[in-house]
Amino acid sequence: MQSIETVPSWEDIRESHDAIQSMIHRTPTLTSSSLNAMSGADLFFKCENFQKIGAFKMRGAINAALRLAPEAQQKGLATHSSGNHAQAVALSAKTLGVPAYIVMPEDAPKIKIAATKGYGANITFCQPTITSRTETLEKVVEKVGATFIHPFNDYNVIAGQATAAKELFEDTDELDIIMTPIGGGGLFCGTALTSRYLSPKTKIIGTEPLEVDDAFRSFKSGAIATNETIDTIADGLRTNLGEKTFDILYRFADDVLTVTEEAIVSAMKLVWERMKIIIEPSSAVPIAAVFSNPDRFYGKKIGIVITGGNVDLTKLPFLN
Amino acid sequence: MQSIETVPSWEDIRESHDAIQSMIHRTPTLTSSSLNAMSGADLFFKCENFQKIGAFKMRGAINAALRLAPEAQQKGLATHSSGNHAQAVALSAKTLGVPAYIVMPEDAPKIKIAATKGYGANITFCQPTITSRTETLEKVVEKVGATFIHPFNDYNVIAGQATAAKELFEDTDELDIIMTPIGGGGLFCGTALTSRYLSPKTKIIGTEPLEVDDAFRSFKSGAIATNETIDTIADGLRTNLGEKTFDILYRFADDVLTVTEEAIVSAMKLVWERMKIIIEPSSAVPIAAVFSNPDRFYGKKIGIVITGGNVDLTKLPFLN
Numbered sequence: 001m002q003s004i005e006t007v008p009s010w011e012d013i014r015e016s017h018d019a020i021q022s023m024i025h026r027t028p029t030l031t032s033s034s035l036n037a038m039s040g041a042d043l044f045f046k047c048e049n050f051q052k053i054g055a056f057k058m059r060g061a062i063n064a065a066l067r068l069a070p071e072a073q074q075k076g077l078a079t080h081s082s083g084n085h086a087q088a089v090a091l092s093a094k095t096l097g098v099p100a101y102i103v104m105p106e107d108a109p110k111i112k113i114a115a116t117k118g119y120g121a122n123i124t125f126c127q128p129t130i131t132s133r134t135e136t137l138e139k140v141v142e143k144v145g146a147t148f149i150h151p152f153n154d155y156n157v158i159a160g161q162a163t164a165a166k167e168l169f170e171d172t173d174e175l176d177i178i179m180t181p182i183g184g185g186g187l188f189c190g191t192a193l194t195s196r197y198l199s200p201k202t203k204i205i206g207t208e209p210l211e212v213d214d215a216f217r218s219f220k221s222g223a224i225a226t227n228e229t230i231d232t233i234a235d236g237l238r239t240n241l242g243e244k245t246f247d248i249l250y251r252f253a254d255d256v257l258t259v260t261e262e263a264i265v266s267a268m269k270l271v272w273e274r275m276k277i278i279i280e281p282s283s284a285v286p287i288a289a290v291f292s293n294p295d296r297f298y299g300k301k302i303g304i305v306i307t308g309g310n311v312d313l314t315k316l317p318f319l320n
Numbered sequence: 321m322q323s324i325e326t327v328p329s330w331e332d333i334r335e336s337h338d339a340i341q342s343m344i345h346r347t348p349t350l351t352s353s354s355l356n357a358m359s360g361a362d363l364f365f366k367c368e369n370f371q372k373i374g375a376f377k378m379r380g381a382i383n384a385a386l387r388l389a390p391e392a393q394q395k396g397l398a399t400h401s402s403g404n405h406a407q408a409v410a411l412s413a414k415t416l417g418v419p420a421y422i423v424m425p426e427d428a429p430k431i432k433i434a435a436t437k438g439y440g441a442n443i444t445f446c447q448p449t450i451t452s453r454t455e456t457l458e459k460v461v462e463k464v465g466a467t468f469i470h471p472f473n474d475y476n477v478i479a480g481q482a483t484a485a486k487e488l489f490e491d492t493d494e495l496d497i498i499m500t501p502i503g504g505g506g507l508f509c510g511t512a513l514t515s516r517y518l519s520p521k522t523k524i525i526g527t528e529p530l531e532v533d534d535a536f537r538s539f540k541s542g543a544i545a546t547n548e549t550i551d552t553i554a555d556g557l558r559t560n561l562g563e564k565t566f567d568i569l570y571r572f573a574d575d576v577l578t579v580t581e582e583a584i585v586s587a588m589k590l591v592w593e594r595m596k597i598i599i600e601p602s603s604a605v606p607i608a609a610v611f612s613n614p615d616r617f618y619g620k621k622i623g624i625v626i627t628g629g630n631v632d633l634t635k636l637p638f639l640n
Contacts, residue, residue: 025353028348028350030348030370033345033372049596050350050595050596052353054596269633272598272633273633275370276369276370276374276597276598276599276629277596277597277598278592278596278597278598279596309596313589313592313593313636313638313639314638314639316633316636318633318634319633319634319639
């Protein structure tokens with residue numbers, strides 16, 4: 001397999017799915033009669049919280065790793081992240097039997113450091129700034145010759161994330177709408193591409209916290225906007241779009257909606273209580289959008305990608 | 321359909337499953353590569369936490385209700401319970417369009433009272449003693465002519481609960497062992513019967529908190545034992561066996577194992593963290609038994625019924 005150098009085609013996504021299938025879980029699509037009754041919509045939840053490492057990120061990381069030339073792959077995978085992508089790169093490297101080099105800010109949650117170490121990754125700590133992360137990563141990459149796997153602004157990663165929506169469409173009939181949250185945009189763009197290729201009539205809606213609405217503003221203005229603050233409970237969505245993800249989002253999204261922090265916490269609690277599944281705050285964002293815009297979604301068949309379930313159980317937002 | 325008056329036959333269970341199918345969810349059977357790796361066993365979790373009302377109890381209640389004579393059914397269903405069975409009887413009555421009369425102790429959790437009311441049940445409060453519960457229920461039944469649906473000591477209820485294991489066997493191949501927790505014994509006995517009929521080689525193991533080990537002592541001694549205390553976090557398992565459930569347990573169980581409170585909390589936390597599903601403490605008991613007896617379960621294919629997911633999210637045991 002070759003590296004994907006342009007916006008992924010349907011053939012790229014199909015080939016990616018074939019390649020990664022044995023290294024990921026085929027996660028279930030769940031429904032909830034209570035949430036359907038409460039929303040008046042037909043909701044189909046693609047449960048990537050049950051994916052390896054507890055989040056969809058495994059799909060993109062392993063796909064990018066598999067598309068490296070053999071000699072590059074042998075030198076290992078590198079990234080900087082304090083979140084799910086670090087674990088995805090670490091487990092991808094372990095799966096392929098090659099080294100992983102992860103740069104993490106020294107104030108990263110101990111549980112995430114432990115999980116990443118648990119997959120056998122080499123961890124280098126840096127200052128908790130973007131500059132320090134980037135510089136430290138560059139030094140590591142230069143020294144060991146590993147390849148940097150970007151968390152989202154990479155067509156191989158986007159094609160990997162696109163496979164979640166492929167499975168969701170395979171498990172459902174004629175969705176009116178497909179929704180995901182937007183952080184850096186890797187999952188959203190993969191979902192948008194799959195949806196456009198497989199089901200051109202399905203509307204593609206991105207969702208974001210109101211407090212971190214760079215994708216919303218980028219979509220409305222036609223130019224990449226940045227976030228002034230990162231003040232949201234949805235810690236997976238604090239990132240800005242990259243130029244590749246902005247380009248796909250701008251061309252393929254039908255709309256981007258924003259939701260309040262209060263709506264995110266309520267939606268998260270509702271899913272825990274009614275569906276008995278653990279979802280992280282980022283995953284609650286599209287569900288919050290459905291409940292915040294009841295007229296718009298009434299009577300629609302809606303596919304929603306639940307992005308992950310990695311939550312610190314000692315810091316639940318609805319306990320405060 | 322007639323009321324089942326002897327130990328349910330395979331035909332009784334099959335007929336019950338056909339009858340209730342449209343009124344329950346067919347819940348998924350999930351696996352976890354991390355829990356398999358940690359235990360060295362192949363675990364298959366039948367997720368009744370995703371069942372209507374959040375617990376397996378719906379199966380038995382609706383089966384018992386459907387087997388009432390039409391005139392009895394019209395007069396309504398009654399029970400005393402502060403837990404999942406109250407909600408199961410209330411929703412069964414609502415499903416059939418008949419009244420429900422539930423006796424609840426006045427100190428029952430507000431959230432359970434609200435849920436039961438939410439299904440349109442008539443609630444009568446009583447003192448928080450067994451005597452008061454029984455007497456209040458008798459008065460209600462006498463006044464309105466409704467039929468008391470016992471939570472477990474009833475062959476119709478047992479045949480209903482047996483359908484969970486039927487689905488689990490349909491979704492798996494050749495289980496070496498099948499396990500459930502034991503409270504009053506309705507689920508365990510239904511599971512034991514299904515297992516014996518469908519897969520005679522499968523070992524049937526019941527599990528209990530060490531602190532509430534009436535079934536363990538009953539199984540060992542051959543006579544119904546009672547609990548001195550109810551000091552366990554597994555609030556669904558504080559009940560004693562009834563004569564019908566003891567009889568089936570004594571004839572069909574291969575073993576009964578007990579586990580410590582600490583093991584229950586650890587197993588519950590492990591499932592939340594690794595499987596991203598919400599299970600109640602009672603559901604963690606068989607999983608705790610696997611992890612407390614690693615040599616015994618190593619390399620075995622084990623079916624486990626996850627009984628429910630109704631947990632007060634503000635009182636999680638692993639936050640203390």
